[in-house]
Amino acid sequence: MRKPSRKRILINNTTLKVHSTPVVTAGLISCIALLGGCVNSKIEEIRHNTGNEPIEAIQEYESVVVLTRRTHTAQETEKSFTECVSKKLTSSKKPIRITKQAQFVDLMFPYFEPRLAPNNPYEMPALLAKPGVLDRINDIGVRYVIWIDGSTETLDQGGTMTCAFGGAGGGCLGITWREKESSYEASIWDLKKQQVAGTISADAKGTSYMPALVIPIPMIARTAKAACNGLANQIQSFLTEGSG
Amino acid sequence: MKIKNFSAFPSFPLGVLILSASLLGACVHHVRVSGSFPAPVGDRLPLVVGLYFSPEFKNYAPVEVLYQRSNWKIDLGTASEQMFEQVFYNLSNRIVVLKDKPDGNEPPEGVDLIVIPTFTDFGLLDPSATPLEFFSLSFKYKIDVFAPDGNLVADWTINAYGKAPSYALNAKNSVKEALMFALRDAAASLTLDFPRQPGVIRYINKAGANSVAQTQQEENSD
Numbered sequence: 001m002r003k004p005s006r007k008r009i010l011i012n013n014t015t016l017k018v019h020s021t022p023v024v025t026a027g028l029i030s031c032i033a034l035l036g037g038c039v040n041s042k043i044e045e046i047r048h049n050t051g052n053e054p055i056e057a058i059q060e061y062e063s064v065v066v067l068t069r070r071t072h073t074a075q076e077t078e079k080s081f082t083e084c085v086s087k088k089l090t091s092s093k094k095p096i097r098i099t100k101q102a103q104f105v106d107l108m109f110p111y112f113e114p115r116l117a118p119n120n121p122y123e124m125p126a127l128l129a130k131p132g133v134l135d136r137i138n139d140i141g142v143r144y145v146i147w148i149d150g151s152t153e154t155l156d157q158g159g160t161m162t163c164a165f166g167g168a169g170g171g172c173l174g175i176t177w178r179e180k181e182s183s184y185e186a187s188i189w190d191l192k193k194q195q196v197a198g199t200i201s202a203d204a205k206g207t208s209y210m211p212a213l214v215i216p217i218p219m220i221a222r223t224a225k226a227a228c229n230g231l232a233n234q235i236q237s238f239l240t241e242g243s244g
Numbered sequence: 245m246k247i248k249n250f251s252a253f254p255s256f257p258l259g260v261l262i263l264s265a266s267l268l269g270a271c272v273h274h275v276r277v278s279g280s281f282p283a284p285v286g287d288r289l290p291l292v293v294g295l296y297f298s299p300e301f302k303n304y305a306p307v308e309v310l311y312q313r314s315n316w317k318i319d320l321g322t323a324s325e326q327m328f329e330q331v332f333y334n335l336s337n338r339i340v341v342l343k344d345k346p347d348g349n350e351p352p353e354g355v356d357l358i359v360i361p362t363f364t365d366f367g368l369l370d371p372s373a374t375p376l377e378f379f380s381l382s383f384k385y386k387i388d389v390f391a392p393d394g395n396l397v398a399d400w401t402i403n404a405y406g407k408a409p410s411y412a413l414n415a416k417n418s419v420k421e422a423l424m425f426a427l428r429d430a431a432a433s434l435t436l437d438f439p440r441q442p443g444v445i446r447y448i449n450k451a452g453a454n455s456v457a458q459t460q461q462e463e464n465s466d
Binding site for chain 2: 106111113132133
């Protein structure tokens, strides 16, 4: 296993950090030993420091809401992924206060319904100017809204497996595989400053195998879990460390 | 040997076919939902709203035949009635559900405006009809708002849309979830669109302190 490599690029007050984490590089043998498929993940972080203002670390009394970007037309992010990110943020070493998505959307009704939710940060000032919206947000105590967008898709699959059963028993012979990619992006909006604080993206690619010599042994590459862990860890450090 | 015996009766396969077809035809999924809709952010409108649901509206339950040989009957009227009542309960000072259709000759007492919704369209798509693994559902309401004297104050159309992932072996839950999302979508549109209607704004400005809602509020405070 290699240590994650880090790169920082400064472009127009925007810092880009790249972490490349090959989770398993020891090859198929170690994969079999772990009974898991190989997953490679990459995390990228972009911080938006407008006017060279440092990004403030989140305070104890402030909370975060993780929202699924829901659209009427496209495939949308799995509910389980958003829940995974929220759970990771609350259960980390420096836990962050989380407002539940359903509770937040209900309290902000109807402004965070799919039809009306702001699509980009430029729509935020207009939303916050609507009667009662800013007061309600202050009452809830939400400082950051994190929009999660993305999905897990099967890129390719193949292989063959034959199974036969008879009076004396049965068994399978062959191998099948499936390549999956989980690609997610978290856009972090600062409601206090009414601007985008940063964007973090997580890409995890892996191949699951199911070899069978009498008994099929599934070796699942958990790409969504790897993306969730990577994204949550990065959001955690983004919000708790700040910059400057 | 048994197969040979069956084939000796030429009517047997035909009977099985008819029975299977009739069983498939009888497979109608009846979807009923009941949910709650949250109160909106912002102030209530100073109005007492009368709601009239026609028998056609209350009993509206469209049947959709999908490609997967399944028929879906959606109890949309009952669910919509609940949605309208909750939205206007949260949006206005008070609601009154009217039993009889109001007309200008006998104006209902104790209401500022009367809202009458009707269905104009309904559609349900299963995942086999789209490239997405979703059940999607849409419908339209036409909303008419009348003053108690029978004059039309505002009318507009609301489009509602909801989609939900296709759950293996539990398509009914997917359709229920899509229906709840669509009703919530309609509730959101109604909450924002009603106070924005020029006729409604004019009525509120004109009625001012003389509106039924204001009068009742003053009586209660005295």
